[in-house]
Amino acid sequence: MIELLSTDRCIGCDRCVDVCPTDVFDRVPGAVPVIARQGDCQTCFLCEAWCPVDALWVAAERTPLPAPPAEADVALGSYRAALGWGQGRTPGARIAIGPPLIHEPGDPPGPPLV
Amino acid sequence: MIGVLELDTDVLVAGGGPAGTWAALRAADAGADVVLVDKGWCGASGATAASGTSVWYVEPDAEARETAMASREGLGGYLSDRGWMARVLDETYAGVNELADRGRYPFPRDDEGREIRRGVQGPEYMRRMRTLVRRAGVRILDHSPLTGLLTTSDGVVAGAAGTRRQEGVDYRVRAGAVVLATGGCAFGSGALGCDVDTGDGALAAAEVGAHLSGMEFSNAYAIAPAHSTVTKTAYYSYASFYRADGTVLEGAGSTRGRSVIARTLLDEPVLCRLDHAGPAEQVAMRRGQPNFFLPFDRAGIDPFRDLFEITLVAEGTVRGTGGIALAGTDCATGVPGLYAAGDAASREDICGGFTGGGSHNAAWALSSGSWAGRAAAAHAHAHGRPFPTTGAGPVPSGRTPARDVVAAVQAEVLPYDINLIRHGDRLRPALERLDGVWDTVRAGLDGGSWRVREATAMTAVARWMYTAALAREESRGMHKREDRPGTDPAWQRRIAVGGLDDVWFRTPSSVELPYRRAPLDAASPA
Missing domain, CATH: 3.50.50.60 (FAD/NAD(P)-binding domain)
Structure with missing residues (x-):
């Protein structure tokens, strides 16, 4: 679930408010957005992917952590980097060639089941 | 407003x-x-x-x-x-x-x-x-x-x-x-x-x-690390599955062996490790599906070396x-x-x-x-654009929280031993309980218009799903019934369902349907 919104990094573009498919963030007039409905977070990591300044952190857990981690303890921006999104990066899609997928005995040949 | x-x-x-x-x-x-x-x-x-x-x-x-x-x-x-x-x-x-x-x-x-x-x-x-x-x-x-x-x-x-x-x-x-x-x-x-x-x-x-149509084929379950939402099953073809004591879970697999995992999960945890992936495959996996690794990297798990607990998540x-x-x-x-x-x-x-x-x-x-x-x-x-005259009314509201209805539906459709491992003796009472949930829905829900619609839709879908699952008295595709094992050629036809207060199903004869291929025909190349 979404755990961190770095107020130091955030530039107040409100893109997370726009892109979050479950409407977790709220705009705040004159300030950076806030995590308003953490319980609605579906842990899809897309806010992180779209944040232009790597100010967001989504923990892997489906339920809230007892306390948010410290900024220094998490790799802010690591998912965006893995997707190759951001200035000067090669889009991850350009190199996204997964391994051959093993099929179990009796399975018909076919495209990989991703 | x-x-x-x-x-x-x-x-x-x-x-x-x-x-x-x-x-x-x-x-x-x-x-x-x-x-x-x-x-x-x-x-x-x-x-x-x-x-x-x-x-x-x-x-x-x-x-x-x-x-x-x-x-x-x-x-x-x-x-x-x-x-x-x-x-x-x-x-x-x-x-x-x-x-x-x-x-x-x-x-x-x-x-x-x-x-x-x-x-x-x-x-x-x-x-x-x-x-x-x-x-x-x-x-x-x-x-x-x-x-x-x-x-x-x-x-x-x-x-x-x-x-x-x-x-x-x-x-x-x-x-x-x-x-x-x-x-x-x-x-x-x-x-x-x-x-x-x-x-x-x-x-x-x-x-x-x-x-x-096809609502009986609605019980897909994906493998995910137990703590996460990342339901990406494909890479688990490189996995071995284990019991908590570290012994191999015989028969478990990411595709055909998924029911073994489900049956085991009913009683005890199932652990997993992607131990069939060599160095080249590991690199390719990271490139192919970066999001697959988020739940591991962020929880300090090396999925190629560490045992981690998995679950099966319903995908309806x-x-x-x-x-x-x-x-x-x-x-x-x-x-x-x-x-x-x-x-x-x-x-x-x-x-x-x-x-x-x-x-x-x-x-x-x-x-x-x-x-x-x-x-x-x-x-x-x-x-052209016809003039709408109906359907514009407000969503009816009542006292039961919509989230309570969602929880009641989930209690019937998420359990492996009702939806994945099917049996008429378990499906029938589940459908009866869902009919009761529908009565609650009709009495009006609280929680805002679109949340009420979500709860209503989930209830309706669940009832269509189990109505079709009970109607199909055989096993076919992903629909597997313990009490009707095996495929019955007479059921090589589709099942239509519909209705809201009164849910119905129809099983048109295969002659009336557009598909015509029998298994023997399909086996011979054109």
Whole structure:
């Protein structure tokens, strides 16, 4: 679930408010957005992917952590980097060639089941 | 509420995932004025955007196409149709090539520099689709869940109503045709990206007289690390599965052995390790599906060395094949002015009773979206924009919290021993309890219009699902009944379900249905 919104990094573009498919963030007039409905977070990591300044952190857990981690303890921006999104990066899609997928005995040949 | 947003358009598309964006793009290309409404944000909503998917993209080579079509017919229980498959292969091939050229999608290249177009990364794909749709002039209303369809007094669909979550304003869009591309129903199970997929389109369609097909094939379950939402099962073909004491769980596997995992999970934890992946495969996995590793990296787990606990997460009709029944090759529903596409529609035509996720679903979303969008545009041009007279009323409200209804539905549809490992003696009482939940729904729910609609839709979908599961007195495709093991040739036919207060099912004879292939025919190449 979404755990961190770095107020130091955030530039107040409100893109997370726009892109979050479950409407977790709220705009705040004159300030950076806030995590308003953490319980609605579906842990899809897309806010992180779209944040232009790597100010967001989504923990892997489906339920809230007892306390948010410290900024220094998490790799802010690591998912965006893995997707190759951001200035000067090669889009991850350009190199996204997964391994051959093993099929179990009796399975018909076919495209990989991703 | 501060008034109502009123819009007027040729085509309204509900849903902004792959099917919805292709529908909107094709309708706009055909000259239609198009409005697209999405419960979340077109570009980030739904199962695809959060994920990555292979695509059933096959070169137009007769032998390759024949192999592709034959490969899944058996798994699907021979309920699919070669005519539809061939059309989907054609449309998908053209659409993916267009994504590369017009959408500038950065496909990877093979050693000889040729683009490999058999898969897409979800965030990149849907980012490009949003851009394409906007460039085509489509008006997008994000964070705007659908709450119902508008109709004329003759029952012709004439638009849709909903609410704009972030503005607190309801909307009414008068339209010449409507495409439902709202996704499947995952019952709020937590499957990756699927919280928006609650069956809203199926409910809206049923309310205006459409029916559903294949709803018994709605019990897909994906493997995920127990603490996470990342339901990406494909890489688990490199896994071994273990009991808590470290002994190997015999018979467990990512595809055929999934029921062994489910049975074990009923009593004890199941652990896993991707121990069949060598160094080269490990690197390729990270490139192929970066999101697969988020739950591991962020929890300090090395999935290739450490044992980690897994679970099975219900994906309902998202990776099932059931949905709104289609009445024609243009994705019409049989209700004038209403079309359905993607996971909202039945995928039996190309998958029968089984999909493994990705691939066929992605091809279906692109193809059915394209057909529905073109047909909706043509319908609107031919018939204009009818004046809606019904369906504009407020969503009834009452006292029971909508979330309580969702929990009650989940208690019937998520457990492995009711939905995945099926038996009439467990399905029947579950359906009776769901009928009781429906009575609660009809008494009115509290929680806001669109949350009430979600709870209502999940209840309706669950009842259709178990009605069809009880009707199909055999095992076929993903529908496996302990009390009806084995496939019965007499049941090589589809089951239609519908109705809200009174749920019904029909089992038309196979003669009346478009598919005609028997297992023996399918085994011999054309």
